[in-house]
Every structure is written in C-alpha cells, then in structure tokens.
Amino acid sequence: MEFEQVRKLIHGVPFISEDQGKMLYEFIRAGGMKECLELGIGHGVGSCYIGAALQETGGKLTTIDRVSAKEREPNVEALLNRTGLESVVTPVYEPNSYTWALLRMIEEHSVEGVCTPYLDFCFVDGAHLFEPDACAFFLVDKLLKPGGWVLFDDLYWTIGSSEFAQEEWAVKLSPAERDQPHILKVYEVLVKQHPAYGDFRITGQWGWARKKGSSEGNVLDAIGAHETLAGYLKRYLRPWKRRLKKLAGFYGS
Ligand SMILES: C[S@@+](CC[C@H](N)C(=O)[O-])C[C@H]1O[C@@H](n2cnc3c(N)ncnc32)[C@H](O)[C@@H]1O
Numbered sequence: 432m433e434f435e436q437v438r439k440l441i442h443g444v445p446f447i448s449e450d451q452g453k454m455l456y457e458f459i460r461a462g463g464m465k466e467c468l469e470l471g472i473g474h475g476v477g478s479c480y481i482g483a484a485l486q487e488t489g490g491k492l493t494t495i496d497r498v499s500a501k502e503r504e505p506n507v508e509a510l511l512n513r514t515g516l517e518s519v520v521t522p523v524y525e526p527n528s529y530t531w532a533l534l535r536m537i538e539e540h541s542v543e544g545v546c547t548p549y550l551d552f553c554f555v556d557g558a559h560l561f562e563p564d565a566c567a568f569f570l571v572d573k574l575l576k577p578g579g580w581v582l583f584d585d586l587y588w589t590i591g592s593s594e595f596a597q598e599e600w601a602v603k604l605s606p607a608e609r610d611q612p613h614i615l616k617v618y619e620v621l622v623k624q625h626p627a628y629g630d631f632r633i634t635g636q637w638g639w640a641r642k643k644g645s646s647e648g649n650v651l652d653a654i655g656a657h658e659t660l661a662g663y664l665k666r667y668l669r670p671w672k673r674r675l676k677k678l679a680g681f682y683g684s
Pocket of ligand 1: 445446447469470471472473474475476477478495496497500525527528529530556557558559563
C-alpha cells in the first residue's frame with residue numbers, strides 16, 4: 432500500500448504524527464524489512480504505517496499492548512479493518528506487560544537453550560518507564576538479527592510532566608525518577624553502551640540504534656533521516672532549561 436493511501440485512511444488518529452509515519456514507512460520499505468515488532472499499539476497508527484510498508488516488502492508485524500488497548504476508540508482492529516492490513520499486522524494482548532510476551536517469543540525461537548534472532552526492526556513506544564523498557568531492550572536484543580534496528584519513541588518524556596504526575600504511584604517516586612526522561616536513560620546508558628550496537632542517531636523524539644554485524648549500508652542515510660539543527664539545539668538546551676526551571680523554583684519559594 433502506498434504511503435498516501437494509508438495516511439488518508441488513518442488521518443487524525445493519535446498518537447504518532449504523519450511525518451513520523453512517513454519516516455517509519457520509508458525506513459521499512461527502503462530497508463526491505465520483513466520481520467517487525469512494535470511495543471505499544473495505542474490506537475494502531477504506527478502499526479498501520481509499518482504494516483502498509485510491510486505489505487510492499489512481503490513482511491509482517493507483531494504489535495503488543497495491554498488488554499486495555501482493545502477499549503480504545505478506534506482500536507487497532509478497527510484501523511486494520513479500515514486499511515485492509517489485517518493479514519500483515521497481528522495484535523497481541525498481555526494482561527500486564529509486553530515483557531512477558533517477549534519472554535514467550537524468546538522461548539518460541541529457542542532450540543536447546545539457544546535463541547535464534549529473527550527480527551529486522553523493533554519500535555519501542557509503550558510504557559516509557561525505565562523498568563519495563565530497560566528489560567524490553569535486553570529481551571528484544573535476543574530476538575534482533577545482526578544489522579537489525581531498534582527505535583525508541585519519546586526520548587524526552589517524563590512522568591512529572593505527564594498526565595500521570597498526580598497519580599499515587601507517581602507522587603511517591605524520587606525527584607529524579609519523576610523528572611528525568613526514562614527512555615533517554617535507556618537509550619544513553621543501556622543501548623549506547625552496549626558493545627553490540629552502533630549507528631546511533633536521534634531524529635526529533637526518536638532514538639535509533641542498529642545491531643552490529645551486517646555489511647549492508649545504513650538505511651537511515653538512504654532515506655535522508657538526519658537530526659535537524661533545530662532538533663540538535665533543542666536536545667542540547669533541554670537539560671539547561673530543566674536546571675533553570677529548578678533554580679527559578681528554588682529562588683521563587
Ligand atoms: C503512546 S501509546 C503507543 C502509540 C503507538 N505506537 C502509535 O503508533 O500510535 C503507548 C501504549 O503502550 C501501552 N503500554 C504501556 N505500558 C505497557 C506495557 N508494560 N506492556 C504493554 N503495553 C504497554 C499503553 O497501553 C499504550 O497503548
């Protein structure tokens with residue numbers, strides 16, 4: 432399915448933007464990806480963009496969320512029905528977390544205690560919390576082929592600035608846990624320090640990394656996905672903005 436077709440069919444549904452959808456679509460097509468995974472379905476917008484590209488490459492997507500995602504209006508099933516991508520995208524629901532589904536996938540792809548990696552790409556756009564997503568990274572690593580890519584959304588999202596900020600569990604957290612971006616920590620500390628990963632790149636809110644071991648070219652270069660100057664400045668200035676805000680709060684109190 433062409434990008435314009437899928438874009439029109441899902442126009443206006445949250446969460447990812449049309450520009451992000453275009454980047455995902457072009458990335459999957461240009462990379463000729465076949466086996467993809469998404470952690471965090473939401474309404475299924477990313478699933479549709481990835482699915483449309485996979486229809487062209489002959490690939491498939493597994494996308495995982497909590498059972499509660501079925502209650503979304505529209506839900507991924509409705510969007511897949513609208514786009515006709517049901518045969519390309521398989522939604523999987525877990526009562527608690529995609530980490531358990533990942534464990535099951537590792538077991539299913541293991542023979543005599545050795546897991547055979549098969550994934551070309553994993554889009555991590557779920558909890559945005561350190562514990563599930565740090566765990567998810569190491570689980571996904573076992574499933575990701577050499578040369579495969581992992582992409583983290585919402586690098587800068589924080590609990591303190593989210594709709595969860597006043598919830599009981601969020602109020603009990605340390606200031607660092609509330610105000611530091613968990614996904615950025617996963618990306619900077621776990622992914623970038625992992626000796627098996629390289630080709631790190633940040634585009635907007637997204638952090639990309641590629642598992643080493645393939646001689647193929649960098650598909651991000653092929654599609655012209657680079658960090659813009661505005662994005663770089665925003666990223667560079669963000670920690671300073673946070674410090675200034677804190678300081679203003681300190682002197683204001
Ligand atoms: C921002 S939405 C996903 C957006 C989606 N990728 C898109 O393209 O629009 C995040 C989703 O992650 C799910 N989620 C959060 N924590 C999760 C967990 N531990 N296991 C499974 N799903 C989770 C939420 O239920 C929510 O639907």
